[in-house]
Amino acid sequence: xxxxxxxxxxxxxxxxxxxxxxxxxxxxxxxxxxxxxxxxxxxxxxxxxxxxxxxxxxxxxxxxxxxxxxxxxxxxxxxxxxxxxxxxxxxxxxxxxxxxxxxxxxxxxxxxxxxxxxxxxxxxxxxxxxxxxxxxxxxxxxxxxxxxxxxxxxxxxxxxxxxxxxxxxxxxxxxxxxxxxxxxxxxxxxxxxxxxxxxxxxxxxxxxxxxxxxxxxxxxxxxxxxxxxxxxxxxxxxxxxxxxxxxxxxxx
Amino acid sequence: xxxxxxxxxxxxxxxxxxxxxxxxxxxxxxxxxxxxxxxxxxxxxxxxxxxxxxxxxxxxxxxxxxxxxxxxxxxxxxxxxxxxxxxxxxxxxxxxxxxxxxxxxxxxxxxxxxxxxxxxxxxxxxxxxxxxxxxxxxxxxxxxxxxxxxxxxxxxxxxxxxxxxxxxxxxxxxxxxxxxxxxxxxxxxxxxxxxxxxxxxxxxxxxxxxxxxxxxxxxxxxxxxxxxxxxxxxxxxxxxxxxxxxxxxxxx
Numbered sequence: 001x002x003x004x005x006x007x008x009x010x011x012x013x014x015x016x017x018x019x020x021x022x023x024x025x026x027x028x029x030x031x032x033x034x035x036x037x038x039x040x041x042x043x044x045x046x047x048x049x050x051x052x053x054x055x056x057x058x059x060x061x062x063x064x065x066x067x068x069x070x071x072x073x074x075x076x077x078x079x080x081x082x083x084x085x086x087x088x089x090x091x092x093x094x095x096x097x098x099x100x101x102x103x104x105x106x107x108x109x110x111x112x113x114x115x116x117x118x119x120x121x122x123x124x125x126x127x128x129x130x131x132x133x134x135x136x137x138x139x140x141x142x143x144x145x146x147x148x149x150x151x152x153x154x155x156x157x158x159x160x161x162x163x164x165x166x167x168x169x170x171x172x173x174x175x176x177x178x179x180x181x182x183x184x185x186x187x188x189x190x191x192x193x194x195x196x197x198x199x200x201x202x203x204x205x206x207x208x209x210x211x212x213x214x215x216x217x218x219x220x221x222x223x224x225x226x227x228x229x230x231x232x233x234x235x236x237x238x239x240x241x242x243x244x245x246x247x248x249x250x251x252x
Numbered sequence: 253x254x255x256x257x258x259x260x261x262x263x264x265x266x267x268x269x270x271x272x273x274x275x276x277x278x279x280x281x282x283x284x285x286x287x288x289x290x291x292x293x294x295x296x297x298x299x300x301x302x303x304x305x306x307x308x309x310x311x312x313x314x315x316x317x318x319x320x321x322x323x324x325x326x327x328x329x330x331x332x333x334x335x336x337x338x339x340x341x342x343x344x345x346x347x348x349x350x351x352x353x354x355x356x357x358x359x360x361x362x363x364x365x366x367x368x369x370x371x372x373x374x375x376x377x378x379x380x381x382x383x384x385x386x387x388x389x390x391x392x393x394x395x396x397x398x399x400x401x402x403x404x405x406x407x408x409x410x411x412x413x414x415x416x417x418x419x420x421x422x423x424x425x426x427x428x429x430x431x432x433x434x435x436x437x438x439x440x441x442x443x444x445x446x447x448x449x450x451x452x453x454x455x456x457x458x459x460x461x462x463x464x465x466x467x468x469x470x471x472x473x474x475x476x477x478x479x480x481x482x483x484x485x486x487x488x489x490x491x492x493x494x495x496x497x498x499x500x501x502x503x504x
Contacts, residue, residue, distance in 0.1 A: 011465065067470070067472075068472065068474065068475060069472075069474065091467070091474075091475040091478055091479075109443055109444070109446075109447055110446065110447055110450060111447060111450055111451060111454065111463070111465045111466075112465065113454065113458065113462065113463060113465060116454060116457055116458065116463075118450060122446060123446060124443040124446060124447075126443075148443070148446075150440075150443070152439075156437060156439060158478060158479075158482065159433060159437045159439060159482060160434070160437075160439045160443065160444075161475075161479075162433060162478075162479040162482060162483070163429075163430040163431075163433040163434055163439065163444060164430070164444060164447055164466075165466055165467065165468075165479060165492075166426045166427075166429045166430040166433070166492075167426055167427050167430035167444050167447055167448050167451065168447050168448070168450075168451045168465070168466065169464065169465065169466035169467075169468060169469070169495075169499065170423075170426045170495045171422075171423030171426040171427065171448075171451055172451055172454075172460050172463055172464050173460075173464070173495055173498060173499050173502075174418045174419055174422045174423040174426065175418075175419050175423065175455060175460040175463075176459075176460035176461060176464070176502070177415075177418045178415040178416070178418040178419035178460075179415075179459065179460055179461075181411060181414060181415040181418070182412070182415055185408060185411045185412075187404075187408060187411060187412045187415065188402075191361055191376040191378075191400070191402070191412065192361070192412075192415060192416060192419050193455060193456075194361075194362065194374060194375060194376060194400075195361055195362055195363060195376075195416055195419055195420050196419050196420070196423075196452050196455060197452050197453075198362060198363055198370060198420075199363060199419065199420045199423055199424055199452065200448050200449050200451065200452035200453075201449075201452075202363065202365065202368060202424075203427060203445060203448060204445075205368055206365065206368065207428075207431065208424050208425075208427040208428035208430075208431050209428060209431075210365065211363070211365060211368075211424055211427075212421065212424055212425070212428070213263065213363045213364065213365060213420070213421065214363075214416075214417055214420065214421035215343070215417065215421075216417075216421060217421070218319070220319075220320065220321075222320065222321065222343075223320060223343040223413075226343055226410060226414075227343075227410075227413075227414040227417060230410065230411060230414060231414070235494070235497075235498060236498075238494065239491075239494055239495065239498070240417075240418075242487070242490065242491055242494065243421075243422045243425055243491065245487075246425060246487060246488075246491070247421065247425055250425075250428070
């Protein structure tokens with residue numbers, strides 16, 4: 001597999017196109033419902049763009065990097081092909097793509113924001129296909145991009161996607177709440193960055209259980225009460241209480 | 253200020269002793285209620301240990317690195333001195349130390365676990381003292397350990413301590429929940445580590461608001477429902493719902 005059509009023009013599409021080109025794959029075309037977005041992305045790499053399904057070119061691989069809700073519809077629109085059609089979603093089963101085609105999944109387990117550079121060669125990818133042959137082809141294809149490629153079925157992919165929401169989406173929310181308190185109280189959020197860095201770095205040497213510190217771990221109700229007293233937002237107060245209780249319970 | 257007596261023998265004490273010795277301060281003695289813990293720590297550096305308050309030696313600085321609840325009691329026990337008595341707590345006011353002595357605070361804003369090495373020279377320290385003279389002395393003292401020293405009063409210190417709980421304690425809990433799901437479903441937690449690393453690394457280039465990705469940000473109720481369906485623990489289900497709602501609200 002050498003030639004690729006990318007369907008979608010968001011964060012994931014933009015990073016995958018970059019990774020494909022870095023690894024000498026030929027991205028023939030970008031398809032996107034909003035043409036201007038496909039054109040903007042295509043211009044960066046000299047790739048043609050279209051929003052017309054009948055114009056979608058022949059390729060070895062059709063990479064759908066759209067919203068989850070659009071996968072089925074986009075897959076339907078691809079003109080008849082011998083190529084493989086894969087989506088990139090953690091939460092959608094392989095069967096989200098219509099049957100009767102060679103279908104598969106390439107799921108990059110990473111938080112991808114436009115404009116944020118990231119190394120692709122140690123990014124974990126989980127792949128799935130319907131036949132052993134296609135699975136092997138996908139493995140070889142992705143292996144050129146990253147040395148971390150594993151085969152995972154749709155059910156387990158949803159579960160690791162859910163775990164990813166906890167470790168990334170929710171911890172990033174915690175960073176945001178920390179920043180909010182800093183801004184409100186004229187404190188330097190910069191001072192929290194070494195702490196954030198160390199929070200992640202600790203896991204190279206110990207488990208999250210061992211890494212835990214702080215008042216809730218020590219069941220230090222005095223400090224917890226003091227903190228609750230200075231949290232004004234009722235939602236955040238509730239979250240603080242709930243998370244503290246969980247930590248205390250785990251370390252009891 | 254050159255000579256120090258450290259009171260306490262836990263995580264914070266152990267790291268501060270190391271930082272002091274690395275920066276050529278003389279740690280004369282470790283005082284701790286449980287003598288064996290003080291001795292164990294003292295042996296690493298050839299420092300004498302005691303659990304008898306009347307034996308506490310004279311020093312320029314008495315560094316109380318105990319639990320918050322023990323600070324007042326330990327400060328009371330220190331034999332009459334011209335030296336400064338400081339505690340290291342984020343949540344306790346300077347006045348937790350009895351009046352009538354030169355009192356202060358040296359608060360290291362970091363997650364410190366025993367046995368986990370960390371660079372002290374860019375660790376943020378917040379200091380407080382009662383006189384400008386003592387403040388300057390403390391500043392000079394800590395500045396030798398780290399280039400990130402700021403003066404902060406007790407009220408603001410509690411607030412940054414609270415923000416630290418969010419960015420560290422609570423995000424570490426998110427990592428732990430992620431690990432738990434991996435173990436339960438025989439998925440490799442290792443695969444989540446690049447994601448965790450990138451979650452922290454993103455903040456070097458963008459704000460947590462800009463860094464946010466995932467279903468809750470996109471208000472993708474389908475995926476949220478799928479995830480909730482596979483979370484069995486009712487506490488975690490509640491946390492997932494609450495945090496997703498918060499993210500969706502922020503990005504609405």
